[in-house]
Amino acid sequence: MAKDMVRLENVSKKFGNTYAVEQLNLDIKTGEFLTLLGPSGCGKTTTLRMIAGFEKPNEGNIWINGEKVDKVEPYNREVNTVFQSYSLFPHMTVAENVAFGLKMKKVSKQEIAKRVKEALELVQLANFADRKPKKLSGGQQQRIAIARAIVNNPQVLLLDEPLGALDLKLRKQMQLELKQLQEELGMTFIYVTHDQEEALTMSDRIVIMNQGKIEQMGLPDEIYEKPATKFVADFIGETNLFEGTVMDANPSFATMKCGGRHISIPNTGNFSKNERVYMSIRPEKIHVSAQAGEEDNLLSATLKDEIYIGSVTKIIGEFPDGQKVIAHGSRDILKSCTRGDQLYLHWEPADSVVFEMKEKMEV
Amino acid sequence: MIRNVRAAYLMLSPTLVWLLIFLVVPVGMIAVISFTTNLGFGGILYEFSTEAYRLAFSSLYAQAIWQSLWWSIVATVICGVIAYPFAYFIAHAGKWKNLLLLLVMVPFWTNLLIRLYSWIILMNNQGVINNILMKIGIIDEPITMLYTPFAVIIGLVYGFLPFMILPIYASIEQLDKTYLEAAEDLGANPVKTFLTVTLPLTFPGVLSGTIITFVPAVSVFVVTDLLTGGRLLMIGNVIRDAFLVEMNWQLGSAISLLLMILVLISIVVLMKFTSSEDDSSLL
Ligand SMILES: Nc1ncnc2c1ncn2[C@@H]1O[C@H](COP(=O)(O)OP(=O)(O)OP(=O)(O)O)[C@@H](O)[C@H]1O
Numbered sequence A: 001m002a003k004d005m006v007r008l009e010n011v012s013k014k015f016g017n018t019y020a021v022e023q024l025n026l027d028i029k030t031g032e033f034l035t036l037l038g039p040s041g042c043g044k045t046t047t048l049r050m051i052a053g054f055e056k057p058n059e060g061n062i063w064i065n066g067e068k069v070d071k072v073e074p075y076n077r078e079v080n081t082v083f084q085s086y087s088l089f090p091h092m093t094v095a096e097n098v099a100f101g102l103k104m105k106k107v108s109k110q111e112i113a114k115r116v117k118e119a120l121e122l123v124q125l126a127n128f129a130d131r132k133p134k135k136l137s138g139g140q141q142q143r144i145a146i147a148r149a150i151v152n153n154p155q156v157l158l159l160d161e162p163l164g165a166l167d168l169k170l171r172k173q174m175q176l177e178l179k180q181l182q183e184e185l186g187m188t189f190i191y192v193t194h195d196q197e198e199a200l201t202m203s204d205r206i207v208i209m210n211q212g213k214i215e216q217m218g219l220p221d222e223i224y225e226k227p228a229t230k231f232v233a234d235f236i237g238e239t240n241l242f243e244g245t246v247m248d249a250n251p252s253f254a255t256m257k258c259g260g261r262h263i264s265i266p267n268t269g270n271f272s273k274n275e276r277v278y279m280s281i282r283p284e285k286i287h288v289s290a291q292a293g294e295e296d297n298l299l300s301a302t303l304k305d306e307i308y309i310g311s312v313t314k315i316i317g318e319f320p321d322g323q324k325v326i327a328h329g330s331r332d333i334l335k336s337c338t339r340g341d342q343l344y345l346h347w348e349p350a351d352s353v354v355f356e357m358k359e360k361m362e363v
Numbered sequence B: 001m002i003r004n005v006r007a008a009y010l011m012l013s014p015t016l017v018w019l020l021i022f023l024v025v026p027v028g029m030i031a032v033i034s035f036t037t038n039l040g041f042g043g044i045l046y047e048f049s050t051e052a053y054r055l056a057f058s059s060l061y062a063q064a065i066w067q068s069l070w071w072s073i074v075a076t077v078i079c080g081v082i083a084y085p086f087a088y089f090i091a092h093a094g095k096w097k098n099l100l101l102l103l104v105m106v107p108f109w110t111n112l113l114i115r116l117y118s119w120i121i122l123m124n125n126q127g128v129i130n131n132i133l134m135k136i137g138i139i140d141e142p143i144t145m146l147y148t149p150f151a152v153i154i155g156l157v158y159g160f161l162p163f164m165i166l167p168i169y170a171s172i173e174q175l176d177k178t179y180l181e182a183a184e185d186l187g188a189n190p191v192k193t194f195l196t197v198t199l200p201l202t203f204p205g206v207l208s209g210t211i212i213t214f215v216p217a218v219s220v221f222v223v224t225d226l227l228t229g230g231r232l233l234m235i236g237n238v239i240r241d242a243f244l245v246e247m248n249w250q251l252g253s254a255i256s257l258l259l260m261i262l263v264l265i266s267i268v269v270l271m272k273f274t275s276s277e278d279d280s281s282l283l
């Protein structure tokens, strides 16, 4: 069935003495939409460049469609790239740029004309066919770069932040079209983006990278709901991170102590008493009320600020020890409150995630 | 807006003054003198005359003009053919790059006159080249190289090759390597990448090289002086002789002006080659 289209095995790339990519293991299935997500400099572009063949890994092997490609030159790989910097040929028109790959494959003239036209229509730039790329806006150039790669109908398409320069509306539209195209043609996409929402909505699978290594790999909702490390919890979306010590580690009743508060935590059996841990709880999972209810796991905080962000209001509270907490709630709750008033917070322990503190070193 | 334009002119004024004193005035003087009447021995009568131009287009001088043009075009083309691979090699020579560039520039430290003398020794009938060729047995009789257009072209190529190499080198060096990767990514092998991307994108360098090689080559006179003993003439020789030997300032000025116009026309024609809408030209 779905076999691996691209396979990276223990791939490392060093620049000088530092690893840009370290011991990467990744299997990408045929027709999969895989997204690499991570902070700037974490090795996303380097990973794509190794798959495309522009960088040779120092260690490890890469397979494309079952073929080991360590000796295959970039121009012989069934892979096309949408470059982060577009790299459109300045001496060719938009149409010539898009036609380049097909010309190299010796596709017939009529066929080229037809496919170039289709590709330009897809990115809504059919009217710009005869212009030089330098005369176009950043977003238009970016779309030409997409058309230039996609027109070749490659088995694997590498996209390095292909929508980064587009405004929100156009980006949403292009996201839909790219996704649709990818599904229709059964192309394998390896997609790099900084936009988390883009990653969460488009991808079949997301790989979170940090400092050249994979932090977590999984389905979008897994990544969001069940971050595997503190880094992922912090990096994806907004979250509250509390540092504390495990007090009870019973299967039915686990708690941690954090700045004088006792907080219930889900017991996954991974923690022992007195262990230092981090706990993460998403703002939208926290229930806020002005009166103390009956719930377990009820905490009190003072209202510091409220920020209207559209559908919900962002409530910023402060625990007695000064620790800030962010929750999403409706405005009504705060009708009777002013800054400095007491708020009551609670959440289901199962909605929080706890991590061991192996990452002590880095703050 | 108007104030900005004024400010711009004000800031440009030193340049404008410089151009006025060292370019417009002398050229204007030459232009004026070329239309005056010759009194002989460098005398100038300020009376309108086109005699100098009639003379300039007469057979002897016209021939020198055409010869100069022809030889410098041939030499420029040869320079281009040699310089491109040379520059390409230097640009890809890694840590040797700077040393190689230095070697290209070393000849500039010695006067062309002196360097051309060495070619006399090489190309003489009893010279190094003839001797070697006869020793190996490729030829029986020495080949006459000096005093021929061949020698002139060798001299021109030798003298101006660095002018061609440097701008081509610069354009290859500055070429954004990501274009090459994009071409490779789209399936172009190294040869195709070179022909479809590298060459067109470095063409502005070839063009500037062509201009700064051709312009001095067409007007140089030491090459013909030394390598043909003055038997063959280029425009430079004619102009110098008109001023210094025949003392005919009108003729010298007229030919100088014609040369200038010729060079301007060539530059404009060459520029037309690249600068349609693309503005990556190095000029
Ligand atoms: N050619 C190179 N020479 C030296 N170091 C490099 C080179 N290319 C990348 N690096 C380094 O490798 C690391 C990873 O770079 P990479 O471009 O893969 O990051 P990235 O995840 O794509 O970042 P961004 O999101 O900013 O594009 C960085 O620390 C970078 O400085």
Ligand SMILES: [Mg+2]
Pocket: A044, A045, A046, A084, A160
């Ligand atoms: Mg990058």
